[in-house]
Structure formats: structure tokens, C-alpha cells
Amino acid sequence: MTASFDLFADSPEEQRVALGPQAVVLRQKASPLAAELVARIEDVLQHSPLYQMATPGGKPLSVRTTSCGTHGWSSDPTGYSYVRHHPLTDQAWPEIPAAWSALATEAAQEAGFAQFAPDTCLINQYGLDSKMALHQDRSEQDLRQPVVSISLGMSALFLWGGMQRSDKPAHVLLHHGDMVVWGGVDRLRFHGIKHLTGAPHPQLGAMRYNLTLRRAR
Numbered sequence: 001m002t003a004s005f006d007l008f009a010d011s012p013e014e015q016r017v018a019l020g021p022q023a024v025v026l027r028q029k030a031s032p033l034a035a036e037l038v039a040r041i042e043d044v045l046q047h048s049p050l051y052q053m054a055t056p057g058g059k060p061l062s063v064r065t066t067s068c069g070t071h072g073w074s075s076d077p078t079g080y081s082y083v084r085h086h087p088l089t090d091q092a093w094p095e096i097p098a099a100w101s102a103l104a105t106e107a108a109q110e111a112g113f114a115q116f117a118p119d120t121c122l123i124n125q126y127g128l129d130s131k132m133a134l135h136q137d138r139s140e141q142d143l144r145q146p147v148v149s150i151s152l153g154m155s156a157l158f159l160w161g162g163m164q165r166s167d168k169p170a171h172v173l174l175h176h177g178d179m180v181v182w183g184g185v186d187r188l189r190f191h192g193i194k195h196l197t198g199a200p201h202p203q204l205g206a207m208r209y210n211l212t213l214r215r216a217r
């Protein structure tokens with residue numbers, strides 16, 4: 001797979017950008033709710049503080065992360081898994097805010113995945129020095145369920161690869177309010193974040209949040 005197309009030049013009004021047969025960027029899909037989404041992030045973080053995970057190999061991730069939902073994604077020396085408690089507070093994760101689940105269900109529907117009901121949301125906070133290496137999302141039990149992501153804050157260069165880590169990734173700019181949905185034949189595509197880009201966000205500053213909603217169990 002040689003995904004060498006480049007989406008830097010997208011016209012800003014383009015609403016749907018196909019990344020594959022079952023993967024799509026829904027431009028500005030979350031924009032009408034963005035202020036509300038950010039306010040709820042602040043609520044969630046009160047109960048579920050951001051922390052720095054390390055890869056199973058012991059390398060610290062450059063993002064700070066936390067979760068909400070019945071399960072939270074975790075990386076520790078034993079590997080990647082879904083756990084029921086925040087590793088620092090030992091508390092159950094807070095509920096996924098209803099507006100986030102509803103938006104994810106709607107976006108999944110628009111992308112061709114009916115009745116998506118997330119039970120976990122990973123919150124990644126990126127700073128100017130953060131990135132996320134190419135990886136597959138494969139800790140979930142039912143890989144027929146899609147992945148739905150929401151970008152807030154500064155823009156970022158999303159890497160959209162193939163089914164092999166060595167496949168050359170496409171570069172896709174993701175902006176505040178953009179959503180990405182992938183599933184089906186595209187569910188295990190390698191992806192990552194190269195770096196943040198552009199100006200600091202007027203409300204959030206030199207920072208990006210990514211909310212990734214999935215069905216863990």
C-alpha cells in the first residue's frame with residue numbers, strides 16, 4: 001500500500017475527506033459543540049487527572065493521557081490493556097459525557113457504522129513537543145466496532161498509514177472540531193500524530209486535545 005496522497009491542500013469547506021473505503025475525516029463535525037466538549041473535558045479531568053504513561057518497553061509517551069467510560073486504556077510494563085480504574089487515583093473512571101457519546105454515535109452513523117455505542121474515551125493532551133508514533137488500535141475486543149476521534153485545540157499533522165508499519169503514511173491536517181472515523185477494512189490502519197502545527201488555539205493555547213471513543217468490551 002503506497003498512500004502517498006497529501007491532504008495539505010484541502011479546501012477548508014470540504015466536509016468529508018475519504019481516507020479509505022471505511023475511513024473518513026468529517027471536517028468541522030464537532031465545531032458546533034466544541035465549547036461544550038472542552039468544558040466537559042475540564043470536568044472529567046477533575047476526577048480523572050491526566051498522567052504520563054510509558055510504552056510496555058518503558059519509553060514515556062510524550063502526550064498526557066486519561067480516560068472516561070467503564071474502561072480506560074492503559075499502557076504499562078505488562079502491555080496495553082483496558083482497565084477499570086485510574087492507575088493513580090485507583091478510582092473508577094468517570095462516565096463518558098452524554099454529549100460525547102451522542103456525537104460519536106452520530107459521526108459513526110455518517111461514516112457507515114450503525115449503532116456505535118462507545119464504552120471508553122481516551123483523552124490525549126498534546127503540547128508543542130508531543131507526538132504519537134505510528135500504531136494500530138487493537139486492544140479492543142470487537143474490531144468490527146469503529147474508532148471515532150475528535151480534535152480540539154491546535155491543529156495537528158495526522159499520519160495515516162497502511163496495514164504495515166512500513167507503509168508510507170499520508171499526511172492529513174486535523175483542525176479544531178474535525179472528527180475522524182475508521183473501521184471495517186480500515187480498522188487496523190497504522191496512524192499517529194507527527195506534531196502540532198499552526199498558531200496556538202485562541203481558547204486552549206499551545207495545546208491539542210484528542211478524544212478517542214471506542215468500544216472496548
Ligand SMILES: O=C(O)CCC(=O)C(=O)O
Pocket residue numbers: 122124132137149158191192193210212
Ligand atoms: O491524537 C490523535 O488524533 C490520534 C490518537 C490515537 O491514535 C490514539 O489515542 O490511539
Ligand SMILES: [Fe+2]
Pocket residue numbers: 135136137191
Ligand atoms: Fe490510535
